[in-house]
Amino acid sequence: MDSNHNAQTVKQKYVYWEWRTLILLMIGYALFYFVRKNFSIVMPALESELGISKARLGLFLTLNGIIYGVSRFINGFLADRVSRRKMMATGLLLSAVVNLFIGLSPEMNGLFHFLDSEGKATMAMVVFIGSLWLINGYTQGMGYPPCGALMARWIKPSELALKQSIWNSSHSIGAGLVAILCGTVILKFFGYSSWQWCFYIPAILAIFGSAMLFFGLRDDPASVGLPDPEQLDDHLAGKEVETxxxxxxxxxxxxxxxxxxxxxxxxxxxxxxxxxxxxxxxxxxxxxxxxxxxxxxxxxxxxxxxxxxxxxxxxxxxxxxxxxxxxxxxxxxxxxxxxxxxxxxxxxxxxxxxxxxxxxxxxxxxxxxxxxxxxxxxxxxxxxxxxxxxxxxxxxxxx
Amino acid sequence: MGCIGSVIIATMWKAPANGYEKANRILDEVRVEYAALQAGSKDKPVAHE
Missing domain, CATH: 1.20.1250.20 (MFS general substrate transporter like domains)
Structure with a gap:
C-alpha cells in the first residue's frame, strides 16, 4: 500500500516537473526569438531613420548567422558537460544586454561620434551595431543546445517526439509575437522614429525570462530527487532500464x-x-x-x-x-x-x-x-x- | 538555394533510419570494454595507510 502510494507521489511529482520544464523551455526559447528577430522587423526603420544601407544590414545578418552556427556547434558539445539551466539563462540575459546597448546607441552620441549633422548613423555607429549583432549571434547559439539536452533528460522516451514538436512551436510563437509587437504595435502606432523601443521592450522581457529560467529550471530529475524518465516510462515497463x-x-x-x-x-x-x-x-x-x-x-x-x-x-x-x-x-x-x-x-x-x-x-x-x-x-x-x-x-x- | 538543398537531401531518400541499430552494436562493444576496465580496476591492490 505504502509503496503504491510512494510510486503515485513520484509520478505526480514527475508530471509536474516535466510540464514545468517544457513550459519554461517554450517561454524561454520564444523569448530568445524576441531578442533576435526584432532586428529583422526593425530593419526598414534602421534604413530610413539612421541611413544604414540594406547591404550593410544584410552583412550583419549573414555574419550573425555564421556565428550563430559556430556557437550552436560549440554549445552543442558544452550542453552535455555544463549546467544547461545556467547556459540558457546566461545566453538570454546576454542577448538582452546586447539589445539594450543597440537601443541605447543613439544616446551614446555624446561619448562617441555616432550621429552626423543630419542625424544619420556614422561609420562608428554602424560598426558598433554590427559588432553587437555579431555578439548576439553567439549568445543566441546558447539557446537551442540546452533546450535539446534538457528535453532529452526530462521527457519520457515514448513522449519525446510529440513533446519536442510541441516545444518546436515556440520558434513560431516567438517569431510571430515579436513581429506583431515590433511591427504592428510599436512601428505602426509610434512610427519609425520609435525603433529603439523595438530593442528595449524585447530586452526587458528577455531579462525577466532569463531570471525565470535560472530559478525555474532544474538540470535533471535527480536534482529534485526524481528518477530518470526511462524508469517512469510505462512503454518501457518490463524492459530492464539500464542505469x-x-x-x-x-x-x-x-x-x-x-x-x-x-x-x-x-x-x-x-x-x-x-x-x-x-x-x-x-x-x-x-x-x-x-x-x-x-x-x-x-x-x-x-x-x-x-x-x-x-x-x-x-x-x-x-x-x-x-x-x-x-x-x-x-x-x-x-x-x-x-x-x-x-x-x-x-x-x-x-x-x-x-x-x-x-x-x-x-x-x-x-x-x-x-x-x-x-x-x-x-x-x-x-x-x-x-x-x-x-x-x-x-x-x-x-x- | 532551395533547389540545391532539395537535390542534396534527395540523395538520401532511400536511406534507412537505423542509426540506433548501428549504435547498439557499438554500445555492446563498449559494455564489454567497460566491464573489462571495471574488472581491471577492482583487481588493482588498494593502498592502506
Whole structure:
C-alpha cells in the first residue's frame, strides 16, 4: 500500500516537473526569438531613420548567422558537460544586454561620434551595431543546445517526439509575437522614429525570462530527487532500464561520436541541407517585412502581420503536420518529409518571385505556404539526424 | 538555394533510419570494454595507510 502510494507521489511529482520544464523551455526559447528577430522587423526603420544601407544590414545578418552556427556547434558539445539551466539563462540575459546597448546607441552620441549633422548613423555607429549583432549571434547559439539536452533528460522516451514538436512551436510563437509587437504595435502606432523601443521592450522581457529560467529550471530529475524518465516510462515497463555511470556514458560518447557523427555521410548530408533550410527560413523571417514594405508596397503594420501569420499559422501547422505525416506515411523516415517540405518551400518561393508585383493576396499566400513547408524540415531535420546518429551524440549536429 | 538543398537531401531518400541499430552494436562493444576496465580496476591492490 505504502509503496503504491510512494510510486503515485513520484509520478505526480514527475508530471509536474516535466510540464514545468517544457513550459519554461517554450517561454524561454520564444523569448530568445524576441531578442533576435526584432532586428529583422526593425530593419526598414534602421534604413530610413539612421541611413544604414540594406547591404550593410544584410552583412550583419549573414555574419550573425555564421556565428550563430559556430556557437550552436560549440554549445552543442558544452550542453552535455555544463549546467544547461545556467547556459540558457546566461545566453538570454546576454542577448538582452546586447539589445539594450543597440537601443541605447543613439544616446551614446555624446561619448562617441555616432550621429552626423543630419542625424544619420556614422561609420562608428554602424560598426558598433554590427559588432553587437555579431555578439548576439553567439549568445543566441546558447539557446537551442540546452533546450535539446534538457528535453532529452526530462521527457519520457515514448513522449519525446510529440513533446519536442510541441516545444518546436515556440520558434513560431516567438517569431510571430515579436513581429506583431515590433511591427504592428510599436512601428505602426509610434512610427519609425520609435525603433529603439523595438530593442528595449524585447530586452526587458528577455531579462525577466532569463531570471525565470535560472530559478525555474532544474538540470535533471535527480536534482529534485526524481528518477530518470526511462524508469517512469510505462512503454518501457518490463524492459530492464539500464542505469549508467558517468564513466560509461563518457566512454560510450567517445566511441560513438566518430562513426555515428563525423564519419556518417547521412549526418553530413542533413547538416548541409539544414544550411539551405535556414537560408529559406531566415529569408522569410529576416527579409519578409522589408521586401513586403519596399517592393510590394504593403504598410509596415500589414507586412508584420503577414510575417506573423506565416510563422504562427504556417509554421505551427507545418510542424505538427510534418510529425504526423512522418509516422503515418513515411514509417518514421523523417528525411523523406524533410525533402518534401524543402521542395514545397522552394516552389512557393519561385512562384512568389515570378508573380506580378500587384498580386498581393497570392504573394501573401505564397509566403505563408513557403513558411508552412519550410517548417517541416526545420522541425524534423534534428529528428532525422537523431535517427542516423542517436540522441546520445545528436547535440553536436545542431551546430 | 532551395533547389540545391532539395537535390542534396534527395540523395538520401532511400536511406534507412537505423542509426540506433548501428549504435547498439557499438554500445555492446563498449559494455564489454567497460566491464573489462571495471574488472581491471577492482583487481588493482588498494593502498592502506
Amino acid at each position: 549508467e555511470t558517468k564513466e560509461f556514458k563518457d566512454l560510450a560518447y567517445n566511441r560513438l561520436v566518430g562513426p555515428m557523427v563525423f564519419q556518417n555521410r547521412y549526418v553530413w548530408i542533413l547538416a548541409l541541407t539544414n544550411v539551405f533550410v535556414y537560408v529559406i527560413r531566415f529569408t522569410i523571417l529576416d527579409w519578409g517585412s522589408t521586401f513586403l514594405t519596399q517592393y510590394k508596397g504593403l504598410p509596415i503594420g500589414k507586412a508584420s502581420i503577414v510575417v506573423a501569420l506565416s510563422e504562427i499559422a504556417g509554421g505551427i501547422i507545418g510542424t505538427l503536420l510534418a510529425g504526423w505525416a512522418t509516422d503515418k506515411f513515411f514509417k518514421g523516415k523523417s528525411h523523406q518529409t524533410c525533402f518534401i517540405g524543402l521542395l514545397g518551400a522552394t516552389i512557393m518561393f519561385a512562384l512568389f518571385w515570378i508573380m506580378p508585383k500587384d498580386w498581393n493576396l497570392l504573394g501573401v499566400i505564397c509566403i505563408i505556404m513557403a513558411s508552412f513547408f519550410v517548417y517541416m524540415p526545420q522541425a524534423l531535420i534534428g529528428v532525422a539526424a537523431s535517427n542516423q546518429s542517436t540522441k546520445r551524440v545528436g547535440m553536436p549536429f545542431s551546430g
